[in-house]
Amino acid sequence: MNRYFERLWQMLAQSDGNGVDEPGVKASTADQLSHTLPVIWLLGKTGAGKSSLIQALTGLSEAEVGNGFEPCTRTAAMLNFPEDLPVMRFLDTRGLGESGYDPADDLHACERRSHVLLAVARLDDPVQGEVSAAIAAVRKRRPKTPIVIVHNGADLLPDEQARFRAREQVQQAFEKAADQTLAYVETILLPDQAAEVDTGIETLVTHLDDIMPEVALLLAREERRDAERRAFAGLRARVLWYASAAGASDVAPVVGAVTVPTLQAAMLRTLGKHYAVEWTRARMTEFTVALGTGVAVRFGASYAVRQLAKLIPVYGQTAGAAASGTISFAATYALGRAAAFYLHRTQQGLAIDTQELRALYTDALRRARRDRK
Template sequence: MKIIDQVYRTLNPETNPALQTAFERSAQQLPTVWLLGKTGAGKSSMIRALTGLDRVEVGSGFKPCTMTSQQYAYPTDTPVLAFMDTRGLAEADYDASADIANCESASHALLVVMKAEDPEQSQVLKALKQIKRSGRIRELLLVHSGIYQVHDELERQRCIRHNQQQVEEVWGGRVDALSVDFNAPEGLESNLQGLKDKLGQRLPIIRELFQDQGHNDAEEHNFQQLKSEVMWYAGAAGACDALPGVGLIAVPTVQLKMLHSLANQYGLEYTRRLLGEFAAAMGTGFGVQYASRLGLRQLAKFIPVWGQTIGGASAAVASYGYTYALGRAACMYFYRLKRGEPITHQELREHFKQAFEHILPVARDEKSH
């Protein structure tokens, strides 16, 4: 318990300035879905359909990120994903360079959104030509929106083929596409699940956040309500651990702050005693193993060339995964504790291991860009 007391005092999540650095760095690297399309093409409707938020929540959440684009961070308070909406296409001198650079800093998916009934797409095609020439963004998804506004089936398919051909001529080859309508008449399919599937292939975090997953019990259902927050902390830990010398203090600080927040949300008071009991429940060897691996990751980052590239990326992935898994294990522990139900070392460690392996595709994708 003396070690726990020392850690608690040194890395008090209420006072440590490393937290601000961690979250600021993470916010600059959010995985980004770039929505390229004319005003009225259905981009905001797409965000609302994915997130389940209403028009006001989405509409008021956009913030400028470049001269011609705005960004919507999701969730607002604990962002783990961003949607970038290009709003400057109507300007004759629109330059996509800043938007391309903005998406380069994080893993991304480029969605070209075209309303099926609108064949005049010159603004979008002009921007797409510049994006293609840059060579920095190699893959896109074309979304034909509002398809049921074209009532005749044959005419609808003709409109879709026309816009598909326009895009493929600019892109220079076959372009993956799907059709959606988030205001579909009753009895017709919006194809929201198809959109989730397509996006999930490009950004694993989309699959993690928005795919419907069955919950075996109430504990899993509770965790789903907290998952995005745990991922937010994981992203902050990973962002800091990519920098030499920063992760040794910042990563444990972020993790302690996460435990603090999760304990409060389960109606528990965050104290040294609670932290010590959770550490004990994880097993005596867990803390030693954690500390040694964290230290080795920091040392590896100081190796010339290798440390600043592969070493940093590996450290970021590991810290993302460890933080997420720690949060998952803590939620299980706090849930059982609140209900007065016992939990064994083996159960808790198994939850930690499963969560770490489960989230690795997201961690690797985020930290590979």
């Protein structure tokens, strides 16, 4: 067994269930993660469909969305998702254009907390001056904030040409305010709509994947709906939490050498409990072999190199730390994805398809690493 996986096995075997269990390993790690959760800021006029958009993205009910927000400023609120093990946050501000509402303070406070801005506008409402002004203000003070335009209510303008003209009018106004081309998507957000209707949500998730892969990993729908993938869909947020915690904790020198393998061992233990499969030495060895000797060796070797790189003056505190956090996030997520597959097959008494397991690991690693800053 590879030395790094041997270390994980020892942590699993010695664990008494205390210490690194969800929702956090240590208070310091959990606190650090809470400050690094990606935040999606929704901005738009009253009735633009911001709450419906959150429902469509997360699958939460109207009541869950309505009751889930907690105030973070006088007129803005934050929703953690998922609630029990947050991996991301939605930031919602009061509807622009409301009588007596000056959004300046909210805009200034929220732009510093968010990682991406979703500007939501109804296609049947061409008057979007307040939203344009807000976009211009955000772009001026935070020019690197990614902005995606959500043209909501495509069903309200069934005529294709009318819909095109309405979208172009608003899109051009927003792009003029931002002084750049902006990504956009058209959405249909109706309750109980047919499954075959293109709601635009998948396209929006694709845009988010270009900006914040960890968010897209949570929100994306699985293309293949077999039993194993359905089972993992319910665990994805849990695995992402551990991956985010590992990435957040591995920025500082030395600290990650302890917290990352501890978090990964806790994640494996949590997955084992979920599938009712005990991690024995024989199973850990089988899993390591199935994952592939090359992968296992690289897993441990790259980790050791990253820890040393963080000790290099200047570089280790900037680029080295950032790279280490990114790789620890991706490696932990990929490890969890592969372990979930292994445990599911073991639970069902099925043979381990090593090719599929390795493909899942490689794909998860690639998706989690891509574009993560």
